[in-house]
Amino acid sequence: MKSDRNILIAFLLNLTFSVFEAIGGFLTGSIAVLSDSVHDLGDSASIGLSYFLERKSKKEPDENYTYGYARYSVLGGLLTTVILLIGSAAVIIGSVFRLASPRPIDYNGMMLFAAIGFAVNLCAAFFTREGDSLNQKAVNLHMLEDVFGWAVVLVGAAVIRFTGLYIIDPILSIAVALFILINSIRNILDIMWIFLEKAPKGVDIENIRKEVCDVEGVVSVHHIHIRSIDGNRNYLTMHIVASGNHAEVKRMVRERLLEHGIAHSTLEMESEDEKCDSLHCHIEETHSNHHHHHHH
Numbered sequence: 001m002k003s004d005r006n007i008l009i010a011f012l013l014n015l016t017f018s019v020f021e022a023i024g025g026f027l028t029g030s031i032a033v034l035s036d037s038v039h040d041l042g043d044s045a046s047i048g049l050s051y052f053l054e055r056k057s058k059k060e061p062d063e064n065y066t067y068g069y070a071r072y073s074v075l076g077g078l079l080t081t082v083i084l085l086i087g088s089a090a091v092i093i094g095s096v097f098r099l100a101s102p103r104p105i106d107y108n109g110m111m112l113f114a115a116i117g118f119a120v121n122l123c124a125a126f127f128t129r130e131g132d133s134l135n136q137k138a139v140n141l142h143m144l145e146d147v148f149g150w151a152v153v154l155v156g157a158a159v160i161r162f163t164g165l166y167i168i169d170p171i172l173s174i175a176v177a178l179f180i181l182i183n184s185i186r187n188i189l190d191i192m193w194i195f196l197e198k199a200p201k202g203v204d205i206e207n208i209r210k211e212v213c214d215v216e217g218v219v220s221v222h223h224i225h226i227r228s229i230d231g232n233r234n235y236l237t238m239h240i241v242a243s244g245n246h247a248e249v250k251r252m253v254r255e256r257l258l259e260h261g262i263a264h265s266t267l268e269m270e271s272e273d274e275k276c277d278s279l280h281c282h283i284e285e286t287h288s289n290h291h292h293h294h295h296h
Contacts, residue, residue: 004054007050007136007139008051009127011044013124014047014120014124014146017040017116017117017120018037018041018043021033021117024037024112027106028105028107029104029105029106030109030153030169031170033114036149038091039087040117046080046084050079050135050136050138054072054076054135056072057069057135057230067229068229071194071229073134074195074231077135077137077187082184084142088178088181091176091177092174092178094173095173095177096174099171102169102170105169107157107158107161108161110156111154111158113153114150114154117150118151118154121149121150125144125146134187134230145179148176148179153172153176156168191231197227199227200231203260203262208224208226208236208262209221209224211260215249217242217252218241218242218253219242221238223237223268224236235262236262236264236265237266237267237268238267239268239269240253240268240270241271242271250269253267254267
């Protein structure tokens with residue numbers, strides 16, 4: 001499993017590094033370095049977690065998880081992001097206190113740590129760049145933030161060296177943390193939509209309804225439900241009232257659905273004389289007034 005291995009590599013790189021970095025933060029007295037190390041430790045914890053959940057998400061469906069395990073990966077993304085939110089909030093609070101009383105720091109040491117941090121995280125970001133699951137996106141987001149964070153610290157250390165303005169250290173720290181905070185919130189929203197069964201991004205239900213109604217033999221459609229298991233794979237269920245050969249209609253509808261990125265669909269076929277208490281196709285609305293719905 002390529003994605004699992006990449007997450008594991010990122011985890012090991014990060015863990016080793018964040019320990020080394022915490023020491024660096026204490027030695028240099030820089031809150032930016034220290035805050036980055038807190039953030040990195042949080043990252044490696046959440047990446048370790050993501051690794052196990054990503055592996056679990058690859059399991060085949062069984063009788064306990066009839067939809068498969070893909071949501072474990074989404075859960076990994078959620079937990080990873082929550083850890084990030086808490087971490088960045090903590091960093092902002094710490095930096096605000098430091099803004100009030102800036103103290104001298106060892107900017108040469110700070111530059112050294114930042115340079116090494118930049119290199120290590122660039123490697124880790126490179127390893128996780130190919131993921132398409134939300135979990136891997138969360139992991140890659142962590143890595144990119146770290147690269148960004150260290151670049152900022154490096155520039156900051158250089159500026160402090162030339163200007164002697166120690167207050168730059170907590171300001172930088174807040175800037176990085178805010179960037180992480182905003183991205184985390186965006187990530188959490190994506191994940192929430194999945195858990196709330198919101199129609200997946202880029203799926204136009206009206207459009208799908210029209211296209212299915214255009215299929216030869218389809219009289220009307222109703223009960224359209226679309227959900228995404230993991231943000232990548234979309235599942236659809238619908239009832240189709242059809243005349244003619246049901247198998248043929250089904251085949252044609254599935255072809256149309258594939259064009260919309262829906263690979264898995266469950267289609268309930270009904271004949272015209274069946275009564276299903278439900279709304280009809282918009283195309284049907286003009287002459288469906290005489291179709292009175294009977295309640296069973």
